[in-house]
Amino acid sequence: MKNVKSNQDTLELTVKEREIEQLQILLANYQLYYQNLRNFHWNVQGNAFFQLHTKFEELYNDASEKVDEIAERILTLDGHPLGNFSDYVAISSIAEAHSNCSGNEMVEQIILAHDIIIGKVKEVIAVANENDDEGTLDMLPAYVSYLEKMNWMFKAFLKK
Template sequence: MKTTDFIGLNAEQSKKEIELLNSLLANFQIYYQNLRGFHWNVKGNRFFVLHAKFEELYNDAIEKVDELAERILTLGGVPLHSYAAYAQAASLKATENVSDGDECLRIVLENLSVLINQEREILAVAADNGDDGTQDLLTPYISEQEKLVWMLCAYLNK
């Protein structure tokens, strides 16, 4: 028995979604690890503010990682679950040795741009498949991330 049989989705039609969701999962894992690095390594007079903000962001990202993996399973797929698989599937790049707060925030903004665009692409495929569950999962992600982009731009005075 397949979950998709019970939730009314066609397993074959869901394959493209699974592929895209796995790519998004990989990007979220890279985003998460970048945030961890920023949290650990940021320096300067805004250390306390940025250190706390990066922790908030990586805690949010790791929750989304779990939700994405569970959605992939719900659709009948297997979530990527190794660093090698993430590195191969992700379009985001791991960031190392960045300690300047403004540079960290610029990278976060670039990462968010990739995630938002990828989520929009998945929304379109999910809509074509009649997959309300995936749409309901990703729509709040986009709203939250767009607001975060605005706030980070305001913080950087851009």
């Protein structure tokens, strides 16, 4: 006999399940962000090539570490992190970037991605608070301050 849940069971996730779900979305956003950074690193051209090429590499290395931390946090909470790019694309708020844009357009897309990730991190923090999850609450605030600082720097870079 199949294990069938009632409608109420499927509609009401536990706080822990909601946290895992939000962490999955954060993981998906970070994976798209990471891939976009790799794309930009490979394809940047123009007068700011050396600056942006180096900065994009710094950012994708940081994003790679964050992806691993988020996936491990999902595992720590007894979840199963998504591992297929098609799953990431389906739930991410960050779109795949094109490679045929200027360095400034790449920076603008990164700023937007940072804003999306910051918003999602704050959502995860809210649910982690409900779940009394000190591990997640300890990990995520540093993500916000780092991305806010990067946005400040990128906005300064774009000023004429």
